[in-house]
Amino acid sequence: MKIFNKVILLSFFLSLFSVVYSASSVEKKSNDYLPALNDITDSKSLQRGARNFFNYCAGCHSLKYVRYNQMAKDIGISEEQLNSYLIFTGAAPQDVISMNMLEEDGNRWFGKAPPDLSMITRVNSNTYVYNFLRSFYPDKDSPTGVNNKVKDGTSMPNILWVLQDEMDKKEFDSFVLDIVNFLDYAGEPIKAKRKSLGIWVISFLFIFLILSFALYKDIWKEVK
Numbered sequence: 517m518k519i520f521n522k523v524i525l526l527s528f529f530l531s532l533f534s535v536v537y538s539a540s541s542v543e544k545k546s547n548d549y550l551p552a553l554n555d556i557t558d559s560k561s562l563q564r565g566a567r568n569f570f571n572y573c574a575g576c577h578s579l580k581y582v583r584y585n586q587m588a589k590d591i592g593i594s595e596e597q598l599n600s601y602l603i604f605t606g607a608a609p610q611d612v613i614s615m616n617m618l619e620e621d622g623n624r625w626f627g628k629a630p631p632d633l634s635m636i637t638r639v640n641s642n643t644y645v646y647n648f649l650r651s652f653y654p655d656k657d658s659p660t661g662v663n664n665k666v667k668d669g670t671s672m673p674n675i676l677w678v679l680q681d682e683m684d685k686k687e688f689d690s691f692v693l694d695i696v697n698f699l700d701y702a703g704e705p706i707k708a709k710r711k712s713l714g715i716w717v718i719s720f721l722f723i724f725l726i727l728s729f730a731l732y733k734d735i736w737k738e739v740k
């Protein structure tokens with residue numbers, strides 16, 4: 517019986533070790549794999565992220581669950597700014613953020629149509645998207661001339677290569693982080709509001725708890 521227990525304990529530790537080891541080897545794919553420390557309450561970062569997205573990503577990727585005018589309101593820009601700086605497709609402000617590429621063309625051109633990015637930070641994670649965009653490297657065997665350390669064999673070209681060349685590393689990382697922040701917002705436009713509302717709700721419940729406790733004491737003091 518004792519031996520049996522020991523075997524179970526040993527196999528438990530072995531499986532724990534293998535899980536930890538495989539997780540750390542995923543992280544080691546690139547020694548530059550960093551967490552995305554974005555902040556969706558930072559509206560300046562969201563505005564820069566939107567500018568970056570519409571200039572560099574919206575040609576291929578849509579955000580089909582987000583409307584232009586709602587986005588403008590949420591990130592704090594006027595409708596004039598929206599029309600002059602962010603809408604390049606002739607869309608109306610109340611339209612959802614789509615793009616002009618047909619899915620079959622996308623499949624034909626890239627081998628795999630560029631996915632809609634509304635949910636990308638929720639399906640994967642902010643950190644995944646952040647590192648995906650920072651992990652392109654030249655690969656002469658690939659049709660796009662690049663490959664990606666985070667997603668091997670990706671059909672996405674390295675859209676940001678000119679910037680990556682021009683900017684220093686810190687600048688480039690923060691450029692990408694703003695895009696990730698914007699995509700995090702797009703994944704759940706109500707997130708910032710939900711969080712700040714949450715604080716009010718918890719404070720209310722806390723005050724209510726104190727009041728009801730005082731009331732409880734008061735009522736029961738007669739009984740005891």
Ligand code: HEC
Pocket residue numbers: 568569572573574575576577626628629630631633636645648649667669670671672673675676695
């Ligand atoms: C020239 C077209 C094009 C542009 C511009 C482009 N992408 Fe892509 N993107 C693609 C294609 C094609 C895929 C599908 C690649 C795949 O699944 O391998 C893709 C996939 C992705 C993915 C999903 C990766 C995954 O693991 O599934 C993310 C995230 C992404 N793109 C982000 C961006 C961002 C952010 C920008 C702007 C900086 C951008 N893309 C600009 C073509 C493009």
